[in-house]
Amino acid sequence: MSDLSLHLGEGAIRIEFDEGLYPKDAIYGAAYVFIDRCWVHLDRVADRRIQVTLKAKKAGADTQAYAGEFQNELLGQAWRLRIVEENRKLVEAITARALGGAAGPPGLDELLSMDIGEETAFEDPLGIAMSWEEKYKKKGKAEGAKAEGEGASEGASEEEKAS
C-alpha cells in the first residue's frame, strides 16, 4: 500500500490502531477532526489493523502534538460511539423535544409549499410502512426467519380456526 509518509517527507507520523479497540467509524471521526490542520492518510495494514499517517500542514507546527491529540480524539470518538448507542433513546428524546419546541408547528405557508404529490406522497424514509418482519429480519438468517415465520403463521392459522 501507499506510504504517504514518503511523499509528505520528514516529520510524518504513522500510528496503527486495532479495530477491535477503535472501530473504523471512530477512526473516521478522529481523522475528520484533523484534516484541516494535518494531511491524513488511512491504510489497512493487516486484518483489523488500520494505519493512520499524519503530518501537520503548517511548517513548524508540531506533528507529534497533533498525533497525541489525534489519539485522544480517537479515544473520545470510540467511547462516544458506545455511549450514544447505550443512551440512544435519551439523546433522541432530548433532541426531538429541543428541536420541536424551538421550531414549533409549521405555519400555513410552509404546509402549502410542501411538495406533496404523486412522486413524494409515498416516500417512506423512516420505514414506517414497512412490516416488522421486513424491517428486523437479519441478513443471512432470512431463510431461518422465513421458516420460523411460516411455522408461526401456521400455528396462528390453527389458533384462528380454533377461536
Added chain:
Amino acid sequence: MSLSTLFTDLGSQAKTPTGLVPFRFREVSGDILLTNFLGDWLFVTQDEFRSLARGELDPAAPLHEKLAAKNFLRDGLDQAKAAERIAYKKRFLNWGPNLHIAVVTLRCNETCVYCHASRANMDAVHTDMTPEIGEKVVDLMLQSTSPSVTLEFQGGEPLANFPVMKHIIEYALARNRAYGKALEFTMVSNLAMMDEEKLAFLVDHKVQVCTSIDGPEHLHTKQRILVGGNAHREAVKWIERINKAYIDIGLDPTLYHVEALLTTTREALKYPKEIVDTYVSLGCRAIFLRPVDPFGFAGKTAQIVEYDRAAYHDFYRTAVEHILDKNRRGEQVLERYASIFLTKILGDDDPNFLDIRNPSGSGIGALAYNYDGKIFSSDEGRMMYETGDPAFQIGDVFSSTYRSLMKHETVRALVMASIREAQPDCVNCTYTPYCGVQPEHSYRTQGTIFGRMRESTLCAVHKGIQDFLFDKLRENDPKTVEILQRWTTVRARTHFIHASSAS
C-alpha cells in the same frame, strides 16, 4: 484512603451496591460527594463510601436514611415526581430562542485586548446594520416560540449606530402588538458615546444597560483604550448617571442599576479583591467573574491575556471569599457563576443560562444577527465568522424563515453535541446534572463541537467552581449556606418588560 486507589485496595471485595439509583461520585476535601440523575446530592464519609463500594448497605444504618431522603434508593423513589422534576427543569426545551443578539455595527471607539467583536474603525460605516435588516431581525425574533424574547444590542459599540438602534426598538414595540410577547431590550456598551439625549430615549424605552468594567481604573484603562479619553472614567460617569436616572423615575436601586461585566485577563488575576470592591462601589449587586475566552481578538492575543486555569481558580476563590465576607457584613452582592450553579444545586431549577445549559442554548436558545443580516447559532459563532470561519452561520435575514433556522442541520448537531449525558467524561462526571459546555467553544479550541473535556479549559473552569461551591456546602457553615441560598433567589426586574396583549 484515596478515591483513586479505593477500588484497587478493595480488589475482589468491590461490589456494585444494589438498590441504588444511578449515581456518580467525586472526592471533595476528603468526603465523597454523590449526585444522582435528578440533581440530588449528598456527602458521605470515606468509611460510608467504602461500605457502599463493598456492596453493603444496612437498612438500619444512618447512611440508609440519608440516601433515602435524597432519592438515592430505588425503593420508595416516586418516579412520577422524579419525571415531573426533570420535565420542570428542562422546560426550556419547550421553547425556542429567547435571546436575540443584534450586532448593529462593528464600529467601535475603544480597542480592547480581549475584544470579541472583531471591531472596525469609526469610519467603517459599511459595517452598520441598516434599518431594513434591523426590521427583518425583529420579524424573525417575534416568530420565536418563546413567549418572552430579549433583543440585545451589541457591537462594536452599538451607540455608534444609535439611529438604527432607535428605529429597531420602535419597530419592535409596534410589531409586538401583534405578537404579544414579553419583550425586553438590553444594550452592551462601553458608554463612552452616551449623552443625555440617548440616555433619555433608553430610559424611556426601558432598555437595560450593560457595560464592561475590568476593575480599578489602572487595570481597566490598560486593557481598554479610548483614544483621546479615559475609558474607565467615562464608564463610571455614565454608570452613576444612569443609576441616578433610575432612582429619579422611582425604581429600586438595589434591583435596577447598570450591570457590569468583567473579563478576567492575566493582568486581572492580580486584583481579585480590588475588582470586587470596584464593582460594589459602582452599585453593582452581581459580579460575573468570566474567564477570558478564545473568541475574537482574545484568540489572537492569547499570549497576552490567557493563563492556565489553576491561576483562574485561585483568583476566583479569593474573589468569592471576599464577596462572601461582604455578605457576612451585610452587603448584598453575589457572584454570577456561583448563582447559576447554585440555582441548579440548591434551587432544583435551571436558570436557563444558555452557555451552561444541557443541551446548550446554541441556536435553540439564542440567535446572533450580524450587521449584514447573516444569522448565527450564537454570538461566539458570529465572532468565528468575523475571524474567518463560517461554520456556525445558519442563515440570513433575507432568505431564512424562522423554522428553517431551527431545523438547520448545524443547530441539530449543536444540540446533540451538547447533551452532556452522551459525551465521554461527562457521562461519568459528578457535576453533569448541573453543567453545560458551549459546543462553539470546543470547536474553537479543539476543532470539534463535541470537545475533549479533559483538555477543555471550559470544563476545567466549571469543575473548579463547582468544587469550590460544594466544598462550602460540605463545610455547612450556616451563615455561608444562608448566603449561598440567597444567591439562588431571582428578583424579577419587571420594569424592563414590555408586555403587550396581541391584537
Added chain:
Amino acid sequence: MIELRFHEELYDGFAIDEAVKTYAAYATAELSRDGGAYVVKVTAKPEATQQGIEERVLSAELANYALGLSIERARETRAGETAREGGAA
C-alpha cells in the same frame, strides 16, 4: 508524478473521483485499480508549479479531500441505514 494508493475498504471510489475533479485545475491524474486499492497517479500541471505549488502538497491535499468526502459519504450511508432500522420508535 506521485502515486497514491487508497484502500478500497477505507476510501470511497466516488469520493476519489470527486477529489480528482476538484483538483483538475492543478493536476492531471491517472486512475486505476490494483489489488484492493484505488491508485491515483498525480502530476502537477505546469501552471500549478509556476504558482509555487509543490506536487507533494497537491497530492496530499487531494488525498485529504478524498478522505473527507469518503467519511461524509460513509456517515450518510450509515445515517440512512439507522433511520430505516429505528424509524418507527
